[in-house]
Amino acid sequence: MIGVFMNKRPLNSMIRGNTSYEKLEFYRHFVDTFKEPLCFYSLDNIDPYRASIDGYVLLPGKNLTQAEVRVPEHHFSRAIIYRQRNLNKIKKFIRNHRTRFYQFQSKKERNKWTNYELLNNVPEIKSHLPETYPLTWDNVINILEKYKQAIVKPIYGSLGKKVVLIEKRGQIYTIKEKNEFRLVHSEVALEHLEMYYLSKFKRPKRFIVQQKVNTDRFRHRIYECRVSVQKTSSGEWEVTGWAVRLAQKGDYLTNVSQGSEIIPFSRIFNPKSDTAYTIRDVTTRIAKQFEKHFPDTIDLGIDLMLDNNKHVWFIEANLRDQRLSYYNDREMWRRTTITPLVFIQNQMVSESVTKDG
Ligand SMILES: Nc1ncnc2c1ncn2[C@@H]1O[C@H](COP(=O)(O)OP(=O)(O)O)[C@@H](O)[C@H]1O
Ligand SMILES: [Mg+2]
Structure with a gap:
């Protein structure tokens, strides 16, 4: 069983069956295909001193049900924890149960200045960072x-x-x-x-x-690429999804929440082009450097802009990719949802082999 740690609000809407960025259907696909149960929970469902979680469990072929289960050994975090009190609680939980916790996200991992500094140390990445x-x-x-x-x-x-x-x-x-x-x-x-x-x-x-990046335009509108880089079953970083966000006319922001339109990556780029190659290369380098500082990182949503010369620029790395950029492409959305879980399941298998051996 893998624990999936979420913030309260997205967890609640997923349980109620509302459409949110957490899609139960894709988690179910993972459970049914890989025969690995999941236990969803938020801070409210745990007690650092209790050996069980009162969470929401998904078993192969079954519906999501509330249940008390033993704390799993492996966890994937989709939550962002800001408050010190909450941070203390989850850290105590991780320590007390000696869990393997992937993709932990607090202020420290989300600091845009320190993230810039750690990337700026790598010569191959430096040329892709705005000053x-x-x-x-x-x-x-x-x-x-x-x-x-x-x-x-x-x-x-x-x-x-x-x-x-x-x-x-x-x-x-x-x-x-x-x-x-x-x-x-x-x-x-x-x-x-x-x-x-x-x-x-x-x-x-x-x-x-x-x-400011002198951003390239498509149909007179600026755009940004969202690239999903994840640890796959092979243990390697790979690009598992990409899409383009086209800003509203005249806007300088490309966030979906600011009204950008999502279009397929292939509408602008040939996936076999030099630009696509550079995008893969830069994003996997960025992921590896991130992993050096935050070793439990397995899932990044990286934002890139291109300038008029098609030079690739790093804008930011998201540790909780909401995957909204892939919602037009169900296969991509599903793949990016399950890939980190498949990676964790593989880790569990190899760890248990080591233990038994
Ligand atoms: N250096 C930059 N050059 C050009 N546009 C930028 C730059 N930094 C940010 N932007 C624009 O502002 C948006 C938001 O900035 P970002 O760093 O991604 O912060 P947020 O966390 O709010 O998304 C980006 O999606 C992009 O459209
Ligand atoms: Mg952004």
């Missing part, structure tokens, strides 16, 4: 002088929230931001930009500033 700095006024000005366009974003952001684009044209600075999903532009002189900066970023330590 990035902690947010200071001087760093904004330096990026603008050098690249004319800067992106400021929160270190712990998501869904494109609080991402600001600043452009410099001569002595005029354009600020683009989104307010309740509406695009807001303003054109200001340098002193007003500084006033804006001071009032907008009261806690600059929570942000980074980076070179």
Whole structure:
């Protein structure tokens, strides 16, 4: 049995049969095909001192049922834990039961600045990283002088929230931001930009500033690639899914939550092209480097942008890929859901062989 740790809300909607990004049907496919039961639970279903979980169990050929089961030895996390109290609870649970826990996600693993630093150490990856700095006024000005366009974003952001684009044209600075999903532009002189900066970023330590990628366009709209890189049954990192998110006309954000449209990767790229090769190569290198720092990593959703020269740029790595980018392609959605579980099942088998031997 594999434990699947989720946040309360997605777990509840999955149990109630609502469509959420966690699709019970695909988990069931895994259980039935690989004859490996799953136990879904959230923090509410566990007690670090109890040897059992009061969770939701999926057995081959059966429906999901609430049941008390012995704590499994292996777990896959689809949850993000921010609060210290909750973090303590799950850590105690992992320690007390000596579980193998994959894809643990707290603030530490999601920090965009430290993630940039760890990737920047690898020469083959470095050339794919937009130049990035902690947010200071001087760093904004330096990026603008050098690249004319800067992106400021929160270190712990998501869904494109609080991402600001600043452009410099001569002595005029354009600020683009989104307010309740509406695009807001303003054109200001340098002193007003500084006033804006001071009032907008009261806690600059929570942000980074980076070179804006001169993003390639498809039908006059900018786009971003979401690439799923996962550990497969062979134990190797492989690209198991990809899709393109096409921004709304005039928008500078490509998040699905900001209204981007999802189109198949093959609509823009030939999967056998040099670009596709580079995308595979860069994303698997990124995954390996990530794994060096966070050894339980087995599932990454990596965002990339291409510039006008088709050079590949890393934007961010998501540790809980919601897989929304694959929802037009059921096979891809299913594959990316079950691949990490198949990997874990293989680990269980090889560990038990070692134990018995
Ligand atoms: N360096 C960049 N150059 C161009 N666009 C960017 C850059 N960084 C972010 N963006 C745009 O902003 C969006 C959100 O930024 P991202 O780093 O992915 O944060 P979030 O966690 O909010 O998704 C991206 O999907 C992309 O459209
Ligand atoms: Mg993003």
